[in-house]
Amino acid sequence: MYYFIGIDVGASTTKAIVLDNKSKIIGHSVIHSGADFEAAADKAYKKAFKDVERESQNKERVISTGYGRRNVPFADLTKTEISCHAKGSYHYYRRAHTLIDIGGQDSKIIKIDNSGKRTGFKMNRKCAAGTGAFLEEIANRLKIEIEKLNGLAEKATKNVTIGSYCTVFTATEILTKIRQNVREEDIIKGIFDSVIKRALEMDPLEGNIVMSGGVVAYNPYFVKMCEQKLGKEIFVPPFPQLTGALGAALFAFETKGGKHA
């Protein structure tokens, strides 16, 4: 018997998922990556097992993914986060779709066909705009706790346009808005809108849409805004931030001949 473990070492957070022999999720964790990816992977791994009654005779199969995927010494294999997100997304949404993943360091648009095969992908250009890091930076500038962004955006009464591509220029633009007495809630909604626009620029986003990533996990209002922009419903998997880790664990499951229940 095996435990199948996926570890997604992202730029902001490290996520781990443990599957049992029937590919059922039995443990998971999310921690901050910090500067030591190896330590983060180890910590996330241990935390994911915290509530698992481990069978000592069980073996383990580990696949790591994410920016720090090569910093996981106990991983048997590595896979890119693109493949793992596609895998994790299709696990819950078994139809052709486009996945939008908004992570800490990058945004990804991944096309998946009816059989779960990846047919194409795009990543944001080398810039923080349109990523979780952008929201973190702006929250930091405004001295707002990141967890409060969703609630503030929901209370917005006006649409504020934030036009800049660049995080630094955006900060200047926000200062201007503050000087103009624009409400904080409206500015935050404007920032959400700016991140959404960056994703919309990457692809026409036709067909079914799934969203994942930390920004999606903590900001349901962000998804609602996306739905309004696209004029269609968006599917969000049960653990949006753990989509890559789940995909890695599912790959681990398959490498041992596992078939999904």
Added chain:
Amino acid sequence: MSEEKKPAIKKIQATGHMRKIMADYFYELDRAVKEGSPKVAWCTSVGPAELLLSLGFLVYYPENHGAMLGATRLASNYIPLANAIGYSPDICSYLTSDVGAFIKKETPLSRAYEGIEGIPLPDVLVYNTNQCRDVQDWFSWYSKELNVPALGISTYRNIGNITDDHLISIAKQIKGLIPRLEEIAGNKFDMDKFRHVLGLSYECTQLWKKVLETNKNIPAPISFFDETIHMAPAVVLRGTETAVEYYEVLLQELEERVAQKEGAVQEEEFRLYWEGMPIWGKLRDLAEFFISLKTAVIASTYCNSWIFDSFDPDDPFMSMARAYTEIFIVRDENFKERYIEEMVDMYGLNGLLFHDAKTCPNNSNNRYGMPERLEKKLGIPALTINGDLNDLRCYSEEQAKTNIEAFVEQLESK
């Protein structure tokens, strides 16, 4: 994890021969400057070199120097110096790194070749804008700085079909350079010499084409990354016996590799096209990375750009005008797409890799929807990576490698 083990790049034996002829070339230029004879002309890499050689000039190519600055990863030291005098970080990083190196009075030539203290200063600067406008700006800077004349040819851009009108105009411009060049060279134009040099250039270019086409074989014997190094003689020594002899040697070696089924990537699983400029400072790193992914990058627009099929010593001016006008960079999107389609068929390629070079819009063909159109038309995937020819500040190694690795995973899942 697999890519962390540095896989060995198979050495091309002819490299020693190439180093020798490149050293001879630079020493000859250095000697000419020190002795004041023969005269030295600087020329853009697809400029009218054959005319200059026929007039007795030794020809130096600043773009080759730019590539050296990139490959030695010295460019980042020099680009800010050019930025500081008003040359934007968004324009050609060959220009900015070369100008910056000149301002700082440094060159990789003096590190590579004992006794060479600087680049060979020109008596004349000759450009062709068939590549871009930046070459003209680049030469204009030196023209003012060194008080040396800059002469040039202005080429049409985005051409679909090449007409006689285009060629007559370009041929006229080439001829128009002669009186001034004769004056500077101190030699009269000699049609027989011109035909002879053009004939040698043709021989060189045909051998280079054969070298590139050895990659039609599976496994492909030479990677794009090695090709970018071994094309140096086709750039700076075309029009000479030396270049012809070199490509005979290289071709023989590659044909032996083909016979022995020895590939640049021995366990070659996928074959890709590289569209755009090389990332000079990352050649080795990327070569090793692709080997670790069992993926061979084996055909490219860049290396094909020194194939000049139209050179004809019997009609030198018009054929030279055609050869330097029909190159990929001068052509419209329809031509470029057809061209890449032919390459995909010819080399049996599985995917297209576009390099979006931040400072080189003319060599970044992903910007007007071409990858998406080709994916639909050819049914093979395309990937765009962001980077630059020389300015490594524009290149995110982790992001580029994740993209490439994910692209190969996509090919594996087909």
